[in-house]
Amino acid sequence: xxxxxxxxxxxxxxxxxxxxxxxxxxxxxxxxxxxxxxxxxxxxxxxxxxxxxxxxxxxxxxxxxxxxxxxxxxxxxxxxxxxxxxxxxxxxxxxxxxxxxxxxxxxxxxxxxxxxxxxxxxxxxxxxxxxxxxxxxxxxxxxxxxxxxxxxxxxxxxxxxxxxxxxxxxxxxxxxxxxxxxxxxxxxxxxxxxxxxxxxxxxxxxxxxxxxxxxxxxxxxxxxxxxxxxxxxxxxxxxxxxxxxxxxxxxxxxxxxxxxxxxxxxxxxxxxxxxxxxxxxxxxxxxxxxxxxxxxxxxxxxxxxxxxxxxxxxxxxxxxxxxxxxxxxxxxxxxxxxxxxxxxxxxxxxxxxxxxxxxxx
Amino acid sequence: xxxxxxxxxxxxxxxxxxxxxxxxxxxxxxxxxxxxxxxxxxxxxxxxxxxxxxxxxxxxxxxxxxxxxxxxxxxxxxxxxxxxxxxxxxxxxxxxxxxxxxxxxxxxxxxxxxxxxxxxxxxxxxxxxxxxxxxxxxxxxxxxxxxxxxxxxxxxxxxxxxxxxxxxxxxxxxxxxxxxxxxxxxxxxxxxxxxxxxxxxxxxxxxxxxxxxxxxxxxxxxxxxxxxxxxxxxxxxxxxxxxxxxxxxxxxxxxxxxxxxxxxxxxxxxxx
Numbered sequence: 001x002x003x004x005x006x007x008x009x010x011x012x013x014x015x016x017x018x019x020x021x022x023x024x025x026x027x028x029x030x031x032x033x034x035x036x037x038x039x040x041x042x043x044x045x046x047x048x049x050x051x052x053x054x055x056x057x058x059x060x061x062x063x064x065x066x067x068x069x070x071x072x073x074x075x076x077x078x079x080x081x082x083x084x085x086x087x088x089x090x091x092x093x094x095x096x097x098x099x100x101x102x103x104x105x106x107x108x109x110x111x112x113x114x115x116x117x118x119x120x121x122x123x124x125x126x127x128x129x130x131x132x133x134x135x136x137x138x139x140x141x142x143x144x145x146x147x148x149x150x151x152x153x154x155x156x157x158x159x160x161x162x163x164x165x166x167x168x169x170x171x172x173x174x175x176x177x178x179x180x181x182x183x184x185x186x187x188x189x190x191x192x193x194x195x196x197x198x199x200x201x202x203x204x205x206x207x208x209x210x211x212x213x214x215x216x217x218x219x220x221x222x223x224x225x226x227x228x229x230x231x232x233x234x235x236x237x238x239x240x241x242x243x244x245x246x247x248x249x250x251x252x253x254x255x256x257x258x259x260x261x262x263x264x265x266x267x268x269x270x271x272x273x274x275x276x277x278x279x280x281x282x283x284x285x286x287x288x289x290x291x292x293x294x295x296x297x298x299x300x301x302x303x304x305x306x307x308x309x310x311x312x313x314x315x316x317x318x319x320x321x322x323x324x325x326x327x328x329x330x331x332x333x334x335x336x337x338x339x340x341x342x343x344x345x346x347x348x349x350x351x352x353x354x355x356x357x358x359x360x361x
Numbered sequence: 362x363x364x365x366x367x368x369x370x371x372x373x374x375x376x377x378x379x380x381x382x383x384x385x386x387x388x389x390x391x392x393x394x395x396x397x398x399x400x401x402x403x404x405x406x407x408x409x410x411x412x413x414x415x416x417x418x419x420x421x422x423x424x425x426x427x428x429x430x431x432x433x434x435x436x437x438x439x440x441x442x443x444x445x446x447x448x449x450x451x452x453x454x455x456x457x458x459x460x461x462x463x464x465x466x467x468x469x470x471x472x473x474x475x476x477x478x479x480x481x482x483x484x485x486x487x488x489x490x491x492x493x494x495x496x497x498x499x500x501x502x503x504x505x506x507x508x509x510x511x512x513x514x515x516x517x518x519x520x521x522x523x524x525x526x527x528x529x530x531x532x533x534x535x536x537x538x539x540x541x542x543x544x545x546x547x548x549x550x551x552x553x554x555x556x557x558x559x560x561x562x563x564x565x566x567x568x569x570x571x572x573x574x575x576x577x578x579x580x581x582x583x584x585x586x587x588x589x590x591x592x593x594x595x596x597x598x599x600x601x602x603x604x605x606x607x608x609x610x611x612x613x614x615x616x617x618x619x620x621x622x623x624x625x626x627x628x629x630x631x632x633x
Contacts, residue, residue: 099539
């Protein structure tokens, strides 16, 4: 178990910069998730750490050992592949034992560890089967078992749950997380599924276009997004955004004016146009009542569309040209076309610089 | 066999077509086998279209009196050597075509196929001239090299498609878990490719085994079987010709029979 440190990593494929000056330190025993849309460079970053790809610039350290140009076999890593890559010509037992055989571990010890991993992942009765006789979920367990038996310094996982059905995915999420805490192995996990990332990670690194946009705990990236990309990428339904011009502490959009309290003045100084963001769950219909102690600002609009989801309902509210999504409990009933008064939670308001897209608050 | 309602006629037609195709292939083979072992007097008897008395005499005459056993061995030697050389050269080429992106990759593939455009007749004369200069004329190695040149494009292309069909993840998993690239190839990819490679080797074997033109031009004394038969059995009585046909077909059939399982796997069908 080691600390993984990446310094200014760059990887290019032809003219495309897949990984663009990535700096990230993963602490000993930490579970870090690389999250981002497809093509954002998260898998390439993982492959650089594994040694399956070599960077064009930058360094990778495991503790203080420079591993940047070491072949994968000298890094003492394990990996769970998206396709599982369970070798089809070997039984489950041999698949799990093979990495240890390569490392010339004694037969008895191999047997002990295979049984331990099989027990842990509940695949004991599958040990004599061949991969083509297994379901996707079982193959995934075999891949995980194979990855943990060699006691790797770093465990790498490349979207290991993306080929499973929804129910199994939820189950495996918590199992993998528990397993990681039990083994205390430094883990780097790649996914495009934000829920998976937020549920499993100690820290999430959100990536876009080869760059790390923000690194933080689930709470930090959700409640304090550092920029427009993270704010828009995290959260479902997506955060509402609208452009507004600034004068003093008043924000003026194409459809309405928001006069913010004095304390926003300092933030808005020197700004001309900003992007305002607020999450659908931080907007309350006034008639439902506002939680006590919440400072709000009120607006009125027309219900344009309703998405009932059972436990929640998403209301599309039109205020002039601006569309706001509002998340309310499923018990709150509204009709199309009617007017609705809403209150925006001022503490949950996000304001971004229009040019740099960085968060001002 | 259960059949969907209204599909009885369709099944009958399918079976009829299948029987027709099988007959098309088996009838000449059957004829060769029957005639090869027929007693000559019965073979020439017009009242007996199907002989009833059989003998090993014809095959015996061909192999031991006319000495075809030597050319059979020569042919086997050439075929096996051709497989070895063409795989030693073709396998790495096929692997790199499947696994690595490099400049001129597609042009290279095209060139490989382009090699096959030259008619063998055009190549034979310059080849024997060169062979005479470097002392390869009239040697089995020379024939094997010529056959390698003929089969190599095929080996490169088919092995590259076999390797492309094996997910690179298997190999990368091997590398992550402690193998070098070479070891990962030998211990993970190669065992998975084996069925396909066996099928490819059948094609090379048969190509070399059947090849008659180059073999007759390049070799005078150490003849391979087809070249030998072409010369010695051409003027022999019919039963001997059939015996020659039998000797030609048999090893190829045995080879195909052994590798049949793999051949069919390549085409995505499994035999139960």
